[in-house]
Amino acid sequence: MPGAPAARPAPHPGPDRPRSHQLLDGRTVVVTAAAGTGIGFAAARRCAEEGARLVISDRHARRLAEAADRLADHTGTRPLAVPCDVTDGAQLDRLMDTAARECGALDVLINNAGLGGTASVAEMTDAQWDTVLATTLTSTFKATRAALRHMVPAGRGVIVNNASVVGWRAQKGQAHYAAAKAGVMALTRCSALDVAAHGIRVNAVAPSLAMHPHLAKVAGEELLAELSAREAFGRAAEPWEVANVMVFLASDYASYMTGEVVAVSSQHP
Numbered sequence: 001m002p003g004a005p006a007a008r009p010a011p012h013p014g015p016d017r018p019r020s021h022q023l024l025d026g027r028t029v030v031v032t033a034a035a036g037t038g039i040g041f042a043a044a045r046r047c048a049e050e051g052a053r054l055v056i057s058d059r060h061a062r063r064l065a066e067a068a069d070r071l072a073d074h075t076g077t078r079p080l081a082v083p084c085d086v087t088d089g090a091q092l093d094r095l096m097d098t099a100a101r102e103c104g105a106l107d108v109l110i111n112n113a114g115l116g117g118t119a120s121v122a123e124m125t126d127a128q129w130d131t132v133l134a135t136t137l138t139s140t141f142k143a144t145r146a147a148l149r150h151m152v153p154a155g156r157g158v159i160v161n162n163a164s165v166v167g168w169r170a171q172k173g174q175a176h177y178a179a180a181k182a183g184v185m186a187l188t189r190c191s192a193l194d195v196a197a198h199g200i201r202v203n204a205v206a207p208s209l210a211m212h213p214h215l216a217k218v219a220g221e222e223l224l225a226e227l228s229a230r231e232a233f234g235r236a237a238e239p240w241e242v243a244n245v246m247v248f249l250a251s252d253y254a255s256y257m258t259g260e261v262v263a264v265s266s267q268h269p
Contacts, residue, residue, distance in 0.1 A: 014233070023251040023253065024052040024247065024250060025052075029044075031056050031110045032112050033057070034112065039162060040058075041239070042240040043112060044079065046243040050251075054071070055095075055099040055102075065081060082095050082098050092143050108159070109147040110159075111144065113143075115177075116136075116174070120172075132176040132177055136181065144161075144191055148200070152195065157199075158201050158203075160202075160205065160249045160250055161202070163188070163206040164177070165263060166181055168268060181206075188202055202258055205262050206264065208237070208267050209231065210241070231266055237265070241264065
């Protein structure tokens with residue numbers, strides 16, 4: 001019919017999970033907020049599959065233990081599980097100290113912890129703003145600082161932060177989350193320059209929509225469909241597809257990359 005909008009192509013089904021190339025063989029990797037079903041757990045699993053000595057953390061001790069059991073089922077090795085509230089600097093120091101002591105080194109930190117929410121600026125409470133900023137941005141700073149206390153003396157290390165495309169683009173009701181993720185991007189770039197002389201790299205990924213069971217429960221179908229339709233492939237990412245980029249940034253294949261924010265989405269500037 002003349003003038004009718006073109007039909008959108010069907011979503012591309014996506015690739016199969018990759019096989020291991022042992023990109024992180026022998027490295028000690030700490031992943032925060034790894035007890036759920038999203039990017040944190042996927043990152044932990046992919047790092048373990050790539051040969052890492054894995055340390056996972058979350059503030060929910062029961063779910064953390066369950067995640068460790070699931071990882072043991074997937075990979076054959078149960079990771080070290082250390083409960084930690086990422087908003088508490090002392091607990092983050094203890095997490096990094098434990099990882100370094102029990103595993104002999106702290107090679108990679110994946111800062112995955114973050115918290116969203118929906119509220120207009122006019123109606124947002126101080127508590128809503130403070131909670132999202134504390135969990136998403138300030139925790140990334142505190143965890144980075146705690147990890148660098150081990151990495152700087154060692155003269156090596158990698159930090160991978162989880163940002164978001166909303167750090168670049170506007171989204172209604174997301175001022176606190178977008179501000180926090182934009183802050184994560186700026187923190188990534190600045191801290192990379194601070195520690196480059198010590199042989200330490202700091203990069204970030206910026207995903208958009210990574211579908212997992214919890215998100216499917218809490219987000220409306222209409223919003224999920226809208227966000228999926230914005231993507232070039234017409235679908236949400238699988239969490240392990242975001243984790244693949246984290247693994248790349250943590251590996252020696254990214255040895256000359258630092259201060260970068262890599263979009264795992266077609267929505268970028």
